[in-house]
Amino acid sequence: MRTAFPASLSRAFAAALLCFSFLGASVAHAQPAAPAASAAPAAPAEPAAAAAPAAQPASAAAKKNGDSVDNPYGIEALWKGSDLIARSVLVLLAIMSAGSWYIMVTKLLEQTKMGRHARTVDQKFWGSSTVRDGASGLEKNSAYRFIAEAGAQATTDHGGLKSHIPMNEWIPMSITSAVDRVHANTQGGLAFLATVGSTSPFVGLFGTVWGIYHALTAIGISGQASIDKVAGPVGEALIMTAIGLAVAIPAVLGYNWLARRNKAVMDEVREFSDELNAVILGSAGKAA
Numbered sequence: 001m002r003t004a005f006p007a008s009l010s011r012a013f014a015a016a017l018l019c020f021s022f023l024g025a026s027v028a029h030a031q032p033a034a035p036a037a038s039a040a041p042a043a044p045a046e047p048a049a050a051a052a053p054a055a056q057p058a059s060a061a062a063k064k065n066g067d068s069v070d071n072p073y074g075i076e077a078l079w080k081g082s083d084l085i086a087r088s089v090l091v092l093l094a095i096m097s098a099g100s101w102y103i104m105v106t107k108l109l110e111q112t113k114m115g116r117h118a119r120t121v122d123q124k125f126w127g128s129s130t131v132r133d134g135a136s137g138l139e140k141n142s143a144y145r146f147i148a149e150a151g152a153q154a155t156t157d158h159g160g161l162k163s164h165i166p167m168n169e170w171i172p173m174s175i176t177s178a179v180d181r182v183h184a185n186t187q188g189g190l191a192f193l194a195t196v197g198s199t200s201p202f203v204g205l206f207g208t209v210w211g212i213y214h215a216l217t218a219i220g221i222s223g224q225a226s227i228d229k230v231a232g233p234v235g236e237a238l239i240m241t242a243i244g245l246a247v248a249i250p251a252v253l254g255y256n257w258l259a260r261r262n263k264a265v266m267d268e269v270r271e272f273s274d275e276l277n278a279v280i281l282g283s284a285g286k287a288a
Contacts, residue, residue, distance in 0.1 A: 089207035150178035197252035204244015211237025
């Protein structure tokens with residue numbers, strides 16, 4: 001009995017060792033196969049990874065082309081995205097600009113015409129026998145003809161209460177009154193230029209402040225405070241200030257230029273009126 005148990009135990013122990021050796025060999029053969037199997041599906045991922053960078057420049061180029069065609073900022077975007085007050089400011093600045101340029105062009109033509117009339121006076125008026133004959137040779141809308149006719153009429157329109165005024169005072173008064181009317185006519189429109197030049201920057205600034213207020217309000221409501229969300233609306237609002245300056249600068253320059261030309265024109269008119277007054281008074285009204 002003692003010899004049989006160890007023999008059976010040894011056979012069982014040998015069988016267990018054989019089983020463990022068989023399992024170890026199976027595991028050793030299975031371990032290298034697993035990485036190979038896991039590495040096999042990873043190979044097709046390389047072309048997809050290579051295709052991704054190629055797709056990004058294409059989409060970026062398409063986005064860049066779209067931005068160059070459709071500009072989300074500018075005057076058009078400002079007009080479409082603004083409210084009634086901002087549009088009213090733009091319309092007011094447009095009216096100011098159009099009125100300024102109209103006055104500058106018309107006053108320049110008027111001053112040029114008065115300079116031509118001054119040359120006509122030297123050629124046709126002073127060679128005449130009487131003031132009335134000389135005035136009839138001038139153009140109908142000439143300021144010099146208006147002054148000459150006023151001086152000639154003063155010699156006959158001296159009755160009633162006017163007869164109490166001495167003739168040597170009445171004639172200069174009549175000629176001076178005509179000169180003042182001509183001067184008032186040459187000053188027409190300059191007040192508008194001065195008003196536009198002094199107020200249009202502030203009108204544009206008001207539009208800017210109003211636009212920035214609404215832009216910041218919209219940004220605060222949306223909760224997006226990035227630079228692209230802030231720069232666009234604020235930049236559009238600053239266009240108002242630029243437009244105001246673009247309206248004011250030509251108006252100020254035009255006012256100064258036209259005022260200087262008016263002074264030169266009126267110096268010639270006053271010189272003519274002084275000579276006319278001396279002729280009529282020197283002839284005791286006979287030359288009228």
